[in-house]
Amino acid sequence: MRKPIIAGNWKLNKTVEEATELVEDIKVKIMDLDKNQMPTVIVSPVFTALKSIADILEHGQGIHLGAQNCYWQDSGAFTGEVSVPMLKDICVTYVIIGHSERRQYFGETDENINLKAKAILNHGLIPIICCGETLEQRESGQTDNVVKNQIIADLKDLTEEQTAKSVIAYEPVWAIGTGKTCESSEANRVIKLIRDTVAEVSGRDAADKIRILYGGSVKPSTIEEQMSQSDIDGALVGGASLKAEDFAQLIKGTMLVRAPK
């Protein structure tokens, strides 16, 4: 059985002090939960807060550290970038890549995302590869093609083992930060399509192992229905991950329907 994931993407929010307060708060709220039953929990603060949060999480609280981006070269003349070995150095284990905000505002392409995925996996970290259609693409019936093409390009030349270890997040752009959650059955349909695409590219075994999350206005009131779907393995959460109580509720809601056996 695939272990579920609840991942917070804090985006461009929180000073170091605010970020450490939030993670301390989350720790207290999930303190009494059975760690064996908990989903994989990930928080992804801004770069400047990563080290302070890594220090707080040092003693293994069942919370993993994620970064929101990386560069694919290890070092060199690439002003403003942060490399995977640098993230590894401060105990980051997951890296979100290809988020629609990066595709839209920073010109990130599927070729870039593929290079980043390879660098992340080659250094032993796990990429969370985001994909999803815009409202315009959905309304013109292009959803399936857009998402399929993104996944084929993003996973290009990864080994089966690397693909199996990776995480994909299906985030319809029109559902991000809008309060308009994608119907759970429709999210499940697209996620199934993504899994079948992974099977075509990397084989059924990798497709059965890869964890595929839904993202887009996930909140405590939607999580149980989302996690009851056959192919949704968890959530990548923006707004609700900035409130300790809501984030803890997402973890608890996931445990109610999908506690790992």
Ligand code: 13P
């Ligand atoms: P919201 O949960 O705020 O809609 O954001 C989703 C997202 O972009 C997570 O990466």
